[in-house]
Amino acid sequence: MVTQVAQKTDRFDGQIVLVTGGADGVGAACVKLFAEEGAQVLIGDIQAGKAKVLAEELGPEVSFLPLDVSDDSAWAAAIEQITADAGALNILVNNAGVSLPATVEDADFAHWRKVNSVNADGVFLGCHHAIPLIHRSGGGSIINISSALGLKTNAVMPAYSASKAAVRILTKSVALHCAEQGYAIRCNTVYPGSVRTPMIEKLSHDSGDYDAAMARRIAAHPIGFIAEPSDIANAVAFLASEEARFITGADLAVDGGLSL
Numbered sequence: 001m002v003t004q005v006a007q008k009t010d011r012f013d014g015q016i017v018l019v020t021g022g023a024d025g026v027g028a029a030c031v032k033l034f035a036e037e038g039a040q041v042l043i044g045d046i047q048a049g050k051a052k053v054l055a056e057e058l059g060p061e062v063s064f065l066p067l068d069v070s071d072d073s074a075w076a077a078a079i080e081q082i083t084a085d086a087g088a089l090n091i092l093v094n095n096a097g098v099s100l101p102a103t104v105e106d107a108d109f110a111h112w113r114k115v116n117s118v119n120a121d122g123v124f125l126g127c128h129h130a131i132p133l134i135h136r137s138g139g140g141s142i143i144n145i146s147s148a149l150g151l152k153t154n155a156v157m158p159a160y161s162a163s164k165a166a167v168r169i170l171t172k173s174v175a176l177h178c179a180e181q182g183y184a185i186r187c188n189t190v191y192p193g194s195v196r197t198p199m200i201e202k203l204s205h206d207s208g209d210y211d212a213a214m215a216r217r218i219a220a221h222p223i224g225f226i227a228e229p230s231d232i233a234n235a236v237a238f239l240a241s242e243e244a245r246f247i248t249g250a251d252l253a254v255d256g257g258l259s260l
């Protein structure tokens with residue numbers, strides 16, 4: 001399969017970008033794309049080792065910012081550090097997420113809270129802490145990563161689906177708030193289908209039959225294949241760019257038809 005890669009430009013020259021969960025998978029693809037197109041990129045993640053290797057590989061415009069997105073005070077410290085070091089923030093990609101399968105009977109309250117603390121609380125905290133700095137920086141764009149499972153669920157991911165559905169309506173409220181305040185900040189949601197990342201590799205391995213699990217995944221996508229991380233990064237970059245200047249509060253499914 002050939003992955004279509006957009007022509008590289010200087011769309012994000014001089015922009016400061018924070019990608020949460022940027023050390024691996026979809027987040028790492030976003031970090032790479034923004035850096036290639038001229039941005040200064042911060043990798044906000046809990047995996048210091050992987051984040052530092054990626055930053056080293058991509059050059060001096062990319063750096064690691066330790067950040068657990070479920071931690072309110074860690075967000076406050078991160079925004080303080082960005083203000084001190086870079087003086088501005090233009091684009092925030094709330095991408096960090098965890099995916100733990102368990103039916104409503106098997107999942108206990110700790111499971112529910114763990115999944116929601118990263119996937120839903122993390123996105124709320126990102127918007128809450130970053131909006132004042134993005135506004136002071138002259139405006140920008142927030143992209144929240146949900147999931148096709150935030151639009152259409154199944155029986156084994158109730159906590160994950162609920163956390164991702166929360167992102168949908170939170171995004172719309174944030175978009176309205178920013179517009180009503182006269183902030184030049186747009187906020188949109190991207191809903192990936194299955195993407196070939198460590199998250200999906202682990203879920204497939206944990207199922208006990210990796211090949212069968214991957215085949216089921218591919219068959220579930222009407223388009224006939226699953227995404228590469230760059231497919232999601234291309235959509236994120238579009239929403240972050242001036243080409244999307246009239247788009248706010250929108251739902252962009254990048255899921256090969258999975259949620260239809």
Ligand SMILES: NC(=O)c1ccc[n+]([C@@H]2O[C@H](COP(=O)([O-])OP(=O)(O)OC[C@H]3O[C@@H](n4cnc5c(N)ncnc54)[C@H](O)[C@@H]3O)[C@@H](O)[C@H]2O)c1
Nearest residue numbers: 021023024025026046068069096097147194195197198199
């Ligand atoms: N891979 C898929 O098929 C798929 C499908 C739909 C949605 N998504 C969503 O896309 C996003 C990225 O998924 P992925 O597949 O790249 O995942 P991944 O597990 O491959 O990578 C996730 C990254 O987030 C980081 N992270 C986890 N918890 C964190 C925390 N508390 N604070 C900061 N960083 C944290 C991890 O260290 C890792 O670098 C997630 O929100 C996920 O739910 C993924």
